[in-house]
Structure formats: C-alpha cells, structure tokens
Amino acid sequence: MQNTFDPIIAVEGLRKVVRDADGELTILDDIGFVVMPASSVAIVGASGSGKSTLLGLLAGLDTASAGTVRLFGEDLTQLDEDRRAALRSGRVGFVFQSFQLMPHLTALENVMLPLELRGETQDAIERAKEWLQRVGLGARMSHYPKHLSGGEQQRVALARAFVTRPDVLFADEPTGSLDAANGEAVINLMFDLNRETGATLVLVTHDIDLASRCATTITIEAGRIRQPSAAAES
Ligand SMILES: Nc1ncnc2c1ncn2[C@@H]1O[C@H](COP(=O)(O)OP(=O)(O)OP(=O)(O)O)[C@@H](O)[C@H]1O
Numbered sequence: 001m002q003n004t005f006d007p008i009i010a011v012e013g014l015r016k017v018v019r020d021a022d023g024e025l026t027i028l029d030d031i032g033f034v035v036m037p038a039s040s041v042a043i044v045g046a047s048g049s050g051k052s053t054l055l056g057l058l059a060g061l062d063t064a065s066a067g068t069v070r071l072f073g074e075d076l077t078q079l080d081e082d083r084r085a086a087l088r089s090g091r092v093g094f095v096f097q098s099f100q101l102m103p104h105l106t107a108l109e110n111v112m113l114p115l116e117l118r119g120e121t122q123d124a125i126e127r128a129k130e131w132l133q134r135v136g137l138g139a140r141m142s143h144y145p146k147h148l149s150g151g152e153q154q155r156v157a158l159a160r161a162f163v164t165r166p167d168v169l170f171a172d173e174p175t176g177s178l179d180a181a182n183g184e185a186v187i188n189l190m191f192d193l194n195r196e197t198g199a200t201l202v203l204v205t206h207d208i209d210l211a212s213r214c215a216t217t218i219t220i221e222a223g224r225i226r227q228p229s230a231a232a233e234s
C-alpha cells in the first residue's frame, strides 16, 4: 500500500535491451532512483541517451528486460498490460514526444477522451474546454490534429494529460515545439498543477529553464545515470 512518505516511483537495477539487426542493443543499464510524491524531476541527456525509453518504462508503457519499477507502490514488472493500464488510468498523465493525438478526433474530443475512458462523461466537455483555454487553444477546439501546428498539437497533448488531474505527469520534451512565450506558459501550468494538486512531475527536457525549475535532475549518459562525482570530474 502507498504511504505518504513512500516514493511514488522507485526504480532499481533497470535494464532495457532490444534486438536489432546487429544483435543485442543495451538502451538502459543499471538505472536506479526514487521520486517522492509532489516533487519534480528533470531527466536530461544527449539525444539517443535513453530518456524517452526510460519515461515509457516508468509509466508502464513499455516492459523492462531486468530490474523493477514501482509506481504508486506497485511493481509494474509483475503486472500484465491490462493491469498496468488500469493503474495508469486517471492517475498518470503522459505527454509523448510525438504527441500521439487521435487523428480522427478534434482537439476537444482528444482532450475529452481520457475522461470518457474513465466514465467521467457528465462534465467532460466543460473540463476539456477549460484545459484547452488554459493552454491558449480556446479558438482551435474543433480543429483536427492535421490542421494544427506542431506547437498547437503539443498543447492539445498537454491539455489531454492535465484534464484528469493526474497524480503523476510524465512529459517528454513538453516545451520542445513551443516558442518562448508558450513554453513559459506551459511550464507555469505544470508547476501550478504541481503546487495546487501535489502532482509529481517527471519531465524529459533539453530546456535549461525547465530543468532548473525542477527539484532534482537526473542526467542519462549512454543509457546510464551519470553520477554526481563523474559530473564534477568532467
Ligand atoms: N525499439 C528499439 N529498437 C532499437 N533501438 C531502439 C529502440 N528504441 C530505442 N532505440 C535506441 O535507443 C536509444 C535511446 O532512444 P531514446 O528514444 O530513449 O533516446 P532519447 O534520449 O529520448 O533521445 P532524443 O533526445 O533524441 O529524444 C537510441 O539510440 C535509439 O535508436
């Protein structure tokens, strides 16, 4: 059972190996850390270092080759896909690097979807509209993703992740497609959520301003966590 003083995420000995044409490729190795409730963590590192892979494993969207990930006190490696999805539902918001909006749904319908999946249909329209307004898309609600710019799609993806008021928000480069003003607005929204509802933020980012607002930073280097002593030497 999850206790207030327990980590909301606890990772130990995490490893991800995939098979490719040349044999086995180790994407992540020996990853371990904890995240406390209501905190904020920035995951940083060079392109290809394994950040998106790690985020997918933390949220139970992908399966590890070895090690454990505990989310809300539950060992994800012991749960099948259905039970991982049930654990995520409503408690986890995820913003993908590639947004992954439903192409046949409007912006408004995309944001309503997680509420509908949870059976929270009664005020779904109002809540979805409110979040689209908060990300500055009040005038784009009936647009389909292909008629939205990259930054607008990113903001729809953020509204979709926020609308259920998740306990943990995982976001992969949430400001990656935004200009400075919209990026700042989105950063403020995430930290408002963190302050108002105690949502834990786990953010992959290349944005130095965003990383500096997080309580802790984890640096990934070629699939491993760079230890502070190594950082001090370099
Ligand atoms: N399914 C897969 N099969 C083979 N290689 C993979 C697979 N998934 C990821 N990789 C490789 O693992 C490495 C880490 O990928 P990942 O997407 O996690 O990087 P990243 O740190 O998020 O990079 P970026 O900052 O560019 O988004 C990359 O070299 C990528 O090519």
Ligand SMILES: [Mg+2]
Binding pocket: 051, 052, 053, 097, 172
């Ligand atoms: Mg990535």
